[in-house]
Amino acid sequence: MASKVKKRGPNLQQISGQNADHHNNTTMVNGISSKTSKSQSSMKGFVEGAIVRILMENFVTYDKCEVRPGPHLNVIMGPNGTGKSTIVCAMCLGLAGSTSLLGRAKEVGEFVKHGSNEATIVLELFKQPDNVVIRRVITKQGNRTAWYLNDSRCHKSDVIDKVKSLNIQINNLCQFLPQDKVVEFANMSNIELLENTEKAVGSPELYVNHCRLKNFRSDQKEMLLKHKETSDHLEKLTVKNSRLEADVKRYQERQHHLEVIETLEKKKAWVEYDIKRKLYVELKKRQDALKKELREAHASNAPIQQKLDTLTARLSEVDSIIKEKTNESRQFANAANKKHEKIDEFSNELTEIQDELKSKQQEEEKREAKIRAHQTLVEGWQRELEQIPAADEIKPQLDQNAAALRAVVREVSGIDTEYNGIKTERESFQRERRDLETRLRRLNDQKDMRLRELQKYYRDTYNAVEWLRSNQDMFKHKIHEPVALVINVRNKEHAKYIEQAIPTNDMLAFVCEDAEDMELFVSLVREKQNLRINAVKSPNVPLASFQPNRPIADIKRWGFNHYLKDLIDAPEAVMVYLCKMHRLYNVPLGSRVTQDSIDKVVKESGVTRFYTPDYQYSVKRSRYGNHKQSTDSSFVPDARLLNISVDMSAKREFEQNIQEIEHQLGIGQQRYKELQQRRQVLMTQDNELKEQKKELIRKRDRHKTIMQNIAAKKEAIRKCEASAIDLEAETAKTQKKIKTINEKKIKLVKEFSQLIKDCIARTKEKVELGMGYAIVFSQKNYIEATQREANANLIRLENEKVELLNRVRNTKDIARQLIKRAQDLTGSEEPSKELREAFSTCPDDLDEIDQKIHYVRAQADCLFETDQRVVQEFEQRKVEIQRLTEGVRITLYNG
Numbered sequence: 001m002a003s004k005v006k007k008r009g010p011n012l013q014q015i016s017g018q019n020a021d022h023h024n025n026t027t028m029v030n031g032i033s034s035k036t037s038k039s040q041s042s043m044k045g046f047v048e049g050a051i052v053r054i055l056m057e058n059f060v061t062y063d064k065c066e067v068r069p070g071p072h073l074n075v076i077m078g079p080n081g082t083g084k085s086t087i088v089c090a091m092c093l094g095l096a097g098s099t100s101l102l103g104r105a106k107e108v109g110e111f112v113k114h115g116s117n118e119a120t121i122v123l124e125l126f127k128q129p130d131n132v133v134i135r136r137v138i139t140k141q142g143n144r145t146a147w148y149l150n151d152s153r154c155h156k157s158d159v160i161d162k163v164k165s166l167n168i169q170i171n172n173l174c175q176f177l178p179q180d181k182v183v184e185f186a187n188m189s190n191i192e193l194l195e196n197t198e199k200a201v202g203s204p205e206l207y208v209n210h211c212r213l214k215n216f217r218s219d220q221k222e223m224l225l226k227h228k229e230t231s232d233h234l235e236k237l238t239v240k241n242s243r244l245e246a247d248v249k250r251y252q253e254r255q256h257h258l259e260v261i262e263t264l265e266k267k268k269a270w271v272e273y274d275i276k277r278k279l280y281v282e283l284k285k286r287q288d289a290l291k292k293e294l295r296e297a298h299a300s301n302a303p304i305q306q307k308l309d310t311l312t313a314r315l316s317e318v319d320s321i322i323k324e325k326t327n328e329s330r331q332f333a334n335a336a337n338k339k340h341e342k343i344d345e346f347s348n349e350l351t352e353i354q355d356e357l358k359s360k361q362q363e364e365e366k367r368e369a370k371i372r373a374h375q376t377l378v379e380g381w382q383r384e385l386e387q388i389p390a391a392d393e394i395k396p397q398l399d400q401n402a403a404a405l406r407a408v409v410r411e412v413s414g415i416d417t418e419y420n421g422i423k424t425e426r427e428s429f430q431r432e433r434r435d436l437e438t439r440l441r442r443l444n445d446q447k448d449m450r451l452r453e454l455q456k457y458y459r460d461t462y463n464a465v466e467w468l469r470s471n472q473d474m475f476k477h478k479i480h481e482p483v484a485l486v487i488n489v490r491n492k493e494h495a496k497y498i499e500q501a502i503p504t505n506d507m508l509a510f511v512c513e514d515a516e517d518m519e520l521f522v523s524l525v526r527e528k529q530n531l532r533i534n535a536v537k538s539p540n541v542p543l544a545s546f547q548p549n550r551p552i553a554d555i556k557r558w559g560f561n562h563y564l565k566d567l568i569d570a571p572e573a574v575m576v577y578l579c580k581m582h583r584l585y586n587v588p589l590g591s592r593v594t595q596d597s598i599d600k601v602v603k604e605s606g607v608t609r610f611y612t613p614d615y616q617y618s619v620k621r622s623r624y625g626n627h628k629q630s631t632d633s634s635f636v637p638d639a640r641l642l643n644i645s646v647d648m649s650a651k652r653e654f655e656q657n658i659q660e661i662e663h664q665l666g667i668g669q670q671r672y673k674e675l676q677q678r679r680q681v682l683m684t685q686d687n688e689l690k691e692q693k694k695e696l697i698r699k700r701d702r703h704k705t706i707m708q709n710i711a712a713k714k715e716a717i718r719k720c721e722a723s724a725i726d727l728e729a730e731t732a733k734t735q736k737k738i739k740t741i742n743e744k745k746i747k748l749v750k751e752f753s754q755l756i757k758d759c760i761a762r763t764k765e766k767v768e769l770g771m772g773y774a775i776v777f778s779q780k781n782y783i784e785a786t787q788r789e790a791n792a793n794l795i796r797l798e799n800e801k802v803e804l805l806n807r808v809r810n811t812k813d814i815a816r817q818l819i820k821r822a823q824d825l826t827g828s829e830e831p832s833k834e835l836r837e838a839f840s841t842c843p844d845d846l847d848e849i850d851q852k853i854h855y856v857r858a859q860a861d862c863l864f865e866t867d868q869r870v871v872q873e874f875e876q877r878k879v880e881i882q883r884l885t886e887g888v889r890i891t892l893y894n895g
Contacts, residue, residue: 045071559593
């Protein structure tokens with residue numbers, strides 16, 4: 001161990017007998033300078049996670065100290081107060097340990113050297129290919145800490161994870177033992193020492209596996225008993241359900257048809273509502289457009305009526321003046337009548353010419369507006385056309401879509417074929433399993449036959465067995481039923497020897513694995529229920545320790561082929577008890593050869609207790625005098641209980657076959673689920689491809705429609721442009737006509753003025769009034785015609801409004817009724833996602849929906865209606881069967 005120290009008082013190098021260079025603070029340890037960093041090649045012997053360097057600055061009593069441990073045992077020597085424990089503190093705090101482990105100070109800031117505000121701890125840990133460097137900077141003010149991992153700022157949790165990955169356990173006293181924790185370490189029990197040692201030197205899984213192993217044996221025994229009870233219950237449930245399976249299938253098929261009918265009825269209601277809703281929307285749009293037309297009609301009609309009233313009042317006023325002037329100038333009128341009429345004709349002609357010009361101007365404005373409207377539509381369609389691919393581009397997409405749809409259909413067909421194969425194979429496996437389970441039940445019935453024998457002759461023992469089967473979970477360990485029930489004689493011919501070798505009391509005894517369990521069992525059964533039973537405690541010795549004094553091969557020449565222990569099967573605890581109490585492992589069974597040469601066997605074999613086909617022999621030798629030998633024999637009667645035995649090899653074969661069938665059924669079920677998931681994916685792809693196809697066809701048809709519309713509008717624009725009127729020429733032509741007429745009119749006026757010079761003033765007024773009257777009258781006639789046309793249109797719109805209003809109300813009422821009915825059927829304001837998916841499989845046309853409803857209802861009517869309570873009981877038992885079957889499978893697998 002080497003360190004570089006700057007502190008008051010003696011330094012560690014001097015105390016440990018090392019020399020320090022006070023000029024450069026450099027020390028040498030293991031031939032390596034503390035100024036130079038060790039390379040990976042020079043760190044031979046270090047294991048991963050070992051500390052190769054410790055640096056402390058302003059820490060406790062040190063100004064600066066660097067320690068470089070070796071790869072093996074490191075010892076720091078020095079008097080008290082020289083800083084040995086300070087190095088241990090640096091190791092603990094540098095590895096993210098808590099200050100409570102050290103027992104020196106509560107706050108980390110108290111480890112900063114007096115007079116300094118900041119302390120630094122650097123630990124370098126060995127790791128291939130590059131070492132891990134942890135740096136902790138402690139700030140005294142506020143007890144703050146900054147962590148660095150390989151010179152990169154990090155969180156404390158990152159340091160803890162890195163330390164844990166190197167299997168450094170700073171909280172484990174078997175790996176890191178501060179001096180203040182020595183007493184605590186000494187008080188640790190053997191178990192705690194073992195557990196902490198496992199955690200310190202073993203893999204992380206070692207301690208966990210150790211704990212698990214301790215519980216496996218007891219869990220296994222409990223699982224076997226539970227497996228037997230579950231199997232019996234499962235068998236009863238299976239038999240009940242097999243009787244009702246056909247009726248339940250018919251019920252389920254009928255329910256499926258009824259559910260399809262219900263879904264169709266729901267969709268029918270929503271389809272009917274959707275049709276009315278669309279009609280209502282169309283009528284509403286028409287109603288809004290009609291209201292707009294009415295407002296425009298009323299707006300345009302009001303000025304016409306106002307102008308008409310003004311003109312009527314003006315005409316009435318002019319007419320009265322003319323009448324007054326006429327009476328005054330009648331005497332002058334006859335002479336100038338012809339001239340006056342001619343002037344009126346010219347005036348009328350002027351009005352007609354002006355009206356004709358105005359009509360042409362209005363017609364030209366309408367034509368130009370019409371052209372602009374057509375051009376706007378064409379431009380909009382062209383913009384839409386740019387966003388829609390051409391028909392030639394859509395056709396390859398349609399072909400690709402059709403190919404994809406065909407591929408999906410082929411794969412779905414293949415999946416359906418495989419479905420049927422799996423179903424047929426599963427039915428075959430189920431039939432075979434039922435046959436094996438029936439045969440296995442027949443074997444297990446032999447144990448029940450023994451139990452019935454107990455019921456006849458040993459009633460208390462029988463009642464105790466029944467009670468134990470219902471209350472086995474009250475005990476910590478397994479309590480085995482009487483020996484007569486749990487042992488199995490492999491050959492029925494040997495049953496009488498086993499029954500002769502084991503006394504009746506032990507044959508009827510319950511075997512306990514735990515002494516406390518035995519006391520509790522005896523208290524509950526013998527004392528509280530007054531049942532006369534026997535209970536024994538199995539010795540805590542391994543079965544393998546019971547070995548015969550002589551191998552069977554050594555005594556085979558006298559006709560011995562088996563020891564009694566080899567003739568039976570029993571739980572280990574029961575077998576240990578029988579071997580301990582009755583030495584079954586040392587009592588051989590002889591043959592007829594043994595019976596025929598019994599004297600020779602007794603004298604020469606050295607076997608003191610044995611059986612022949614008909615007798616039991618016991619050889620005894622006196623321990624006194626001349627050690628005289630005596631032989632006792634007794635006839636072996638037929639067995640009464642053990643002659644009922646189970647063929648264990650056949651039972652194991654049946655159970656293995658059932659397990660294999662369950663495994664195959666599980667594989668088939670897994671494959672069925674995979675196919676079902678794949679089929680759902682394919683059906684989703686099929687729907688998506690169909691929607692894609694509809695969208696492509698819509699785009700293709702829309703492209704064609706737009707092209708036709710553009711061509712039609714361009715033709716209309718061409719016709720409008722061809723029918724244009726040259727307003728300038730027409731205006732010039734009209735002005736020319738007006739000028740000609742005015743010239744003629746002036747000439748007539750001059751002639752007229754010469755004729756009636758005396759009344760020129762009155763005649764002039766009358767002529768002017770007449771001209772004004774003619775103009776106003778013409779305007780009035782034009783406006784009246786316009787008003788009649790507007791009134792007729794207004795009446796038509798009002799009538800259409802009333803009729804449309806009635807249709808909207810009726811459609812809205814019907815739609816409300818339909819949506820209420822649809823919502824009542826579905827139980828929600830909108831169809832759920834699952835219901836919409838179900839709707840997607842139904843027809844969209846009302847007639848097709850009605851036809852399918854009638855068809856499915858006819859199928860449902862053909863099926864016999866089963867009582868729903870029977871089906872519910874069947875389903876409950878089915879769920880219970882599945883749960884129990886899975887439990888049995890897991891139990892067998894774990895066993």
